[in-house]
Amino acid sequence: MPTVTANGLAMHVQELGAGPPVVMAHGLVIGSLASWYFTAAPELAREHRVRMYDLRGHGRSARPPTGYDTTTLAGDLAALTEDLPAFDLVGHSWGGLVALRFALAHPERVRRLAIVEGPLPPSSALELASVLGPAVTPETLLAALPESLRAAVATGRRQAERLVATVVALVRDTTLLADVRAEPEPDASGLRIPTLLAYGDRSSCLPGGRRLAAAIPGARLLVLPGGHYLHLDARAQLAEALGAHLRG
Amino acid sequence: MTNAEILKAVEESLVEVAGDELLVAGPITPATSFNADLELESIEFVALAEKLQQRFGGTVDFVGWISKKELDQLIALTVGELVEFIASCRP
Numbered sequence: 001m002p003t004v005t006a007n008g009l010a011m012h013v014q015e016l017g018a019g020p021p022v023v024m025a026h027g028l029v030i031g032s033l034a035s036w037y038f039t040a041a042p043e044l045a046r047e048h049r050v051r052m053y054d055l056r057g058h059g060r061s062a063r064p065p066t067g068y069d070t071t072t073l074a075g076d077l078a079a080l081t082e083d084l085p086a087f088d089l090v091g092h093s094w095g096g097l098v099a100l101r102f103a104l105a106h107p108e109r110v111r112r113l114a115i116v117e118g119p120l121p122p123s124s125a126l127e128l129a130s131v132l133g134p135a136v137t138p139e140t141l142l143a144a145l146p147e148s149l150r151a152a153v154a155t156g157r158r159q160a161e162r163l164v165a166t167v168v169a170l171v172r173d174t175t176l177l178a179d180v181r182a183e184p185e186p187d188a189s190g191l192r193i194p195t196l197l198a199y200g201d202r203s204s205c206l207p208g209g210r211r212l213a214a215a216i217p218g219a220r221l222l223v224l225p226g227g228h229y230l231h232l233d234a235r236a237q238l239a240e241a242l243g244a245h246l247r248g
Numbered sequence: 249m250t251n252a253e254i255l256k257a258v259e260e261s262l263v264e265v266a267g268d269e270l271l272v273a274g275p276i277t278p279a280t281s282f283n284a285d286l287e288l289e290s291i292e293f294v295a296l297a298e299k300l301q302q303r304f305g306g307t308v309d310f311v312g313w314i315s316k317k318e319l320d321q322l323i324a325l326t327v328g329e330l331v332e333f334i335a336s337c338r339p
Contacts, residue, residue, distance in 0.1 A: 002298060014294060016311055034290035037297075038322065042315030059291045158287035235319060 003060075006079035012060035013053045013080060017045025020111075021084045022246060024052045025077065027093030027117075028068075028125060028176065029167055030145065032059030035092060039231040043239035048088070048246065053080055055095065057170055068179040070094070070122070070186075074102040081109070088246045090114040092231060093205075094125055100186050100212075103193050114196040114242055117228050120208030122183035127204065146229035188215045195219040196245040198238060200226035220245075249338060254331045261299040266292045278328025300334070308337045 003010050014033055022044055026035040033052035041050045054061035056076055057068065067073070077098060081087060089110050091099030096118030103110040119125040170176050195216050199209035201223050213221035222241055226233025259276045270276070270286055282288045288296070297310045313333055314322065 002295075014298065032291040032294075034294050037294050037311070038290060038314060042311045045311070054291070060295070159283075159289055162289055232319060 004080065007076050009056055009062040009064060009076070011053055011056070011062070011076065011080060013051060015052070016041055016050045017048055019048045020088070020246075022048045022050050022088040022090060023077070023081055023084070024050060025073075025089075025091040025095030025098050026052075026055060026058070027095050028055070028058070028180070029170060030163065031055070031092065031095065034059070035231055036090075039235050040090075040239035040242050043236075044243055044246065047243070051081070051084070051087075053077075055098075057174055057176065058166075063169060063174065065173060066175045066179075068174060068176040069183055070098045070101040073098040074105060077102050078106065078109075086111050088112045088114075090116065090242060091118065092116045093119060093228065094122075094180070097122055097125075097183070097186065100188060100191075104186065104188065104191060107191070107193060110193050112194045112196075112246055112248065113191075114198065114245055115209075115212065116198045116238065117200065117203060117205050117230055118197075118208065118212065119205050120211055121185055123181050124205070124208065125180050126177065146227070146232050188212060189217070191216045191219075194245075194248070196241065197221045198230060198241060199223055200228060200230045200233060202227045203230070204228070249335075251331050251335055254334050255327065257303060258300070258327055258330060258334075261296055261303060262286070262288075264299060265295040276327055278326065278331060280327045282325050282327070282330075283323050304334060304338070308334055 002012060002014065004013050005011070012033065014037060024036040024041060026032055033054050036052050041052060044050050055073060057063040086109055089099045089103060091097070096115035099113060100115055100118065103113050197209050197213050197219055199206045199221065205228055206223065209221055213219050224230055224234040224237050230238055255278065262270055262276065266288060273285070280286060282293065300308060300310050
C-alpha cells in the first residue's frame, strides 16, 4: 500500500510484519518513514503489523502549504488509521508530539504509546533543526545531521543537494516554521494510556522528557545513551525497549 | 536465475526508484555502493526494498536482512552484497 489518500493528500505508507498493529510517526524536516524502516520497525515487525507513513511535506507524501501543527498532523494520522483496530503508537520528535496529540484526542484508539525524543516546549524543535535558516546550504545542513549520517552524506553531492531542496521547500513554501512556533504546549495530565518516554542522555530534549514523565500518570522515562536521533544512536536498545513496552 | 540476471534486475529497480541519472557516472557493478557511489536517499532505499519484494516475492526477506546489519555496514552496503543475498534466498 505505497500511496493512499488521507485528508485529500497523497500519503506514502509502508507496512512490515503481521500481528497487533503499531503505527510509527517520524520527525520533521530530515525525517521520513525510513527513520523507522531501517531502525526499530523490522524488530517490531517480528510480532506486529507495523505501519509507517511519511508526514505531509516529507518523504514521498504530498507537500501542501499548510497544516504542520500537531492537531492537523494528528488528523492525518486518524485518516491513515481508520481501517485499524486500536493500535500501539510510536513517534519520534515532532512525530512524538503528533502521537501524543492523537492519543489525547482519541484515547480509545491507542493501546500503548511511546514518545521518543518529543521536544518540549514544542517550539524547541526549531533549535534542533538549526538548518532552518533562510540560507540553508549543503554545509549547514551537514552540520545539523545526526553524526551517524554525516559521514555518509558528506561523501558526495546528490544526497546533500536533495536534502537541501527538501529543507528549502519546507521552509519557503509551507507554514512549517510558523506552525512549529505557534504550537501550544500539550496538557498530557489527563492521559491514561501506558506510555514510554525514551530520551537520549546527550539530548537537549531530555528536560522536556522529564516534564512529560512528571505530567503523564504512570509514564516511564527511559534514558538511553545518545542524542536526539536516538533511533540511530541507540538503534538496538531503542528497538528492544519499544518491543518490551508494546508487549506490556 | 544467475547473479548477472539478478544484478540486471536490481539495476532496473534502482532506475525505476531513483531515475536513470544514477547511470550517468557509469554502469552499476557488484562493487557499486548504494551510499557512496549512487548516493541513494534512505526513502529511495525503502522504495527499492518494496520493488525487490514485488519482484522476487516473499522468499527474499530484504528488510529482515537489513535489520541484522549495523548502521556502518548499511552505509557501506554494495550492490554485490545485495545480489549475493537475493541469490542465497532463491532455490
